[in-house]
Amino acid sequence: MLRLQKRALDDVKALEKLVVGNAEALEPEVRIIDARLVLGDATIDLVGVDADGGLTLIALGLEADGNMILRTLGAFSWAVDDPAAVKQRYPATNIDVGKVPRVMFIAERLPEGFRRQVRQLDVPAIDCVEVRHFDAGRTTAISFEVVERIRRGVPVAAGAAAGDGSAPASSATDVSPAWRQFFPPA
């Protein structure tokens, strides 16, 4: 019987290495194409492309905090405002600029206060993922657990404005943003 023992991550760099090396475990067919990308005045830890060609911005941290939100918010807003620049930066990668980027927060711990704030972001698809690193005998193991999946499937402002009324890229649970409850259905 294999015994797993939890192993603490030393720093964000170690986490980055783990995520880059095990991106397939995070989500099938997702590819990491860049690290520490500066978009506008924000630096995002990892940039990936999902199976549908959508850009995925990944923020890393040992314990999720406001800094992660700000970095992601800055990079996301820049990528949405200037998608052509993103495409130009990665000419060899088949990025669908018509899709609004997705955001992933990956950390060892995602406090409730952090998740509460993340729910109020106007980002179409956010995944909050807790990572755990284990010692498994002579080898190590890593586990990604999606603790919150937010607004997946809601057509966002930019996409709708561009006439992109297509179905959401993902078939995950549709979680409407919290503020939507304040408006009566038309």
Added chain:
Amino acid sequence: MKDAATLESLVTKHASSLEPGLAIVETSALLGESTIDLVGVGHDGALVLIALGLVGDGGMILRALGAYAWCVEYPDAVRQRYRAARRELRWPPRIVFMAEGLPESFVRKVKRLGVPSIECVEFRALESNGTSALRFERRQRVRLDAAGVAAAPVTPVDSPAAPPATATPNGADPLADGDPVAEAVIAITTAADEAKASRVPAAAAPRVPAPSAPAPPAPAVPPMLVPEPVRLQTPEAVVPAAPPVAASAGSASVVSPNATPSEAPVSVNTPPGKPVAEMPPASRKGARGRTRRRKTPAWPPTPSMLSADEKRDDDEDGDA
């Protein structure tokens, strides 16, 4: 503006200038894990969360976002807390970011918050004739509707001069600087001004027009002092005035006129007690900035250059 605390007190005092009917009900309110600078209730009954700062930064966004998220998740607690201010609070809360400068990157991030109503207000601290004033300029208004797109302003801009609000795809509604609804100037008189105002009402004093009578002739303008041009030169060794060679008994000294004073063992006939190298103060002053050239007399000195005593000595030497 010195600090955010000053701004907070000014905004609290003149909240109605920011928005008619706005009443501040709490300062530095701890909502959940975040502390928001000001909490007010608008004229429409909506809770208004106001984040203040000298320059718009990420801290303001996080404070407002944290407070807003807590209010949205715990509406009953919020209603209970501000029941005294208003019996029925309109939901959801609004957010106002106020700073002296709101960078473009800040506004870009704010546009991506999922808050139905956000206003970015820049203030300008003005001062004129001892009276301080604060001017509010609404820079950006972000409105989201149920679809999350076409921004319909909750508070319509009913000014004919204002351009029609154009909704941007992300729900941001940029405002022109000249939007009359968005601007307000509040005058804040200092304590000294208030004391002065109690004696003479400043508001009642009309502006005195310029007299129609011909203006008195302007006083003669004193001649301008033209600074003397200073020519920078490399300092030169100042050669003292040609020292007449003292007649040493039985020996004739040979003195080179170009020798430096320290090297020239010359004894000159000067009155006792008067140092040789001492220069008048003006000369010393002049020597600091520029070197005053002293004309070196021809050598050997002609008889006309000698004093009477020197002439007599010279004659005696010649006779000998």
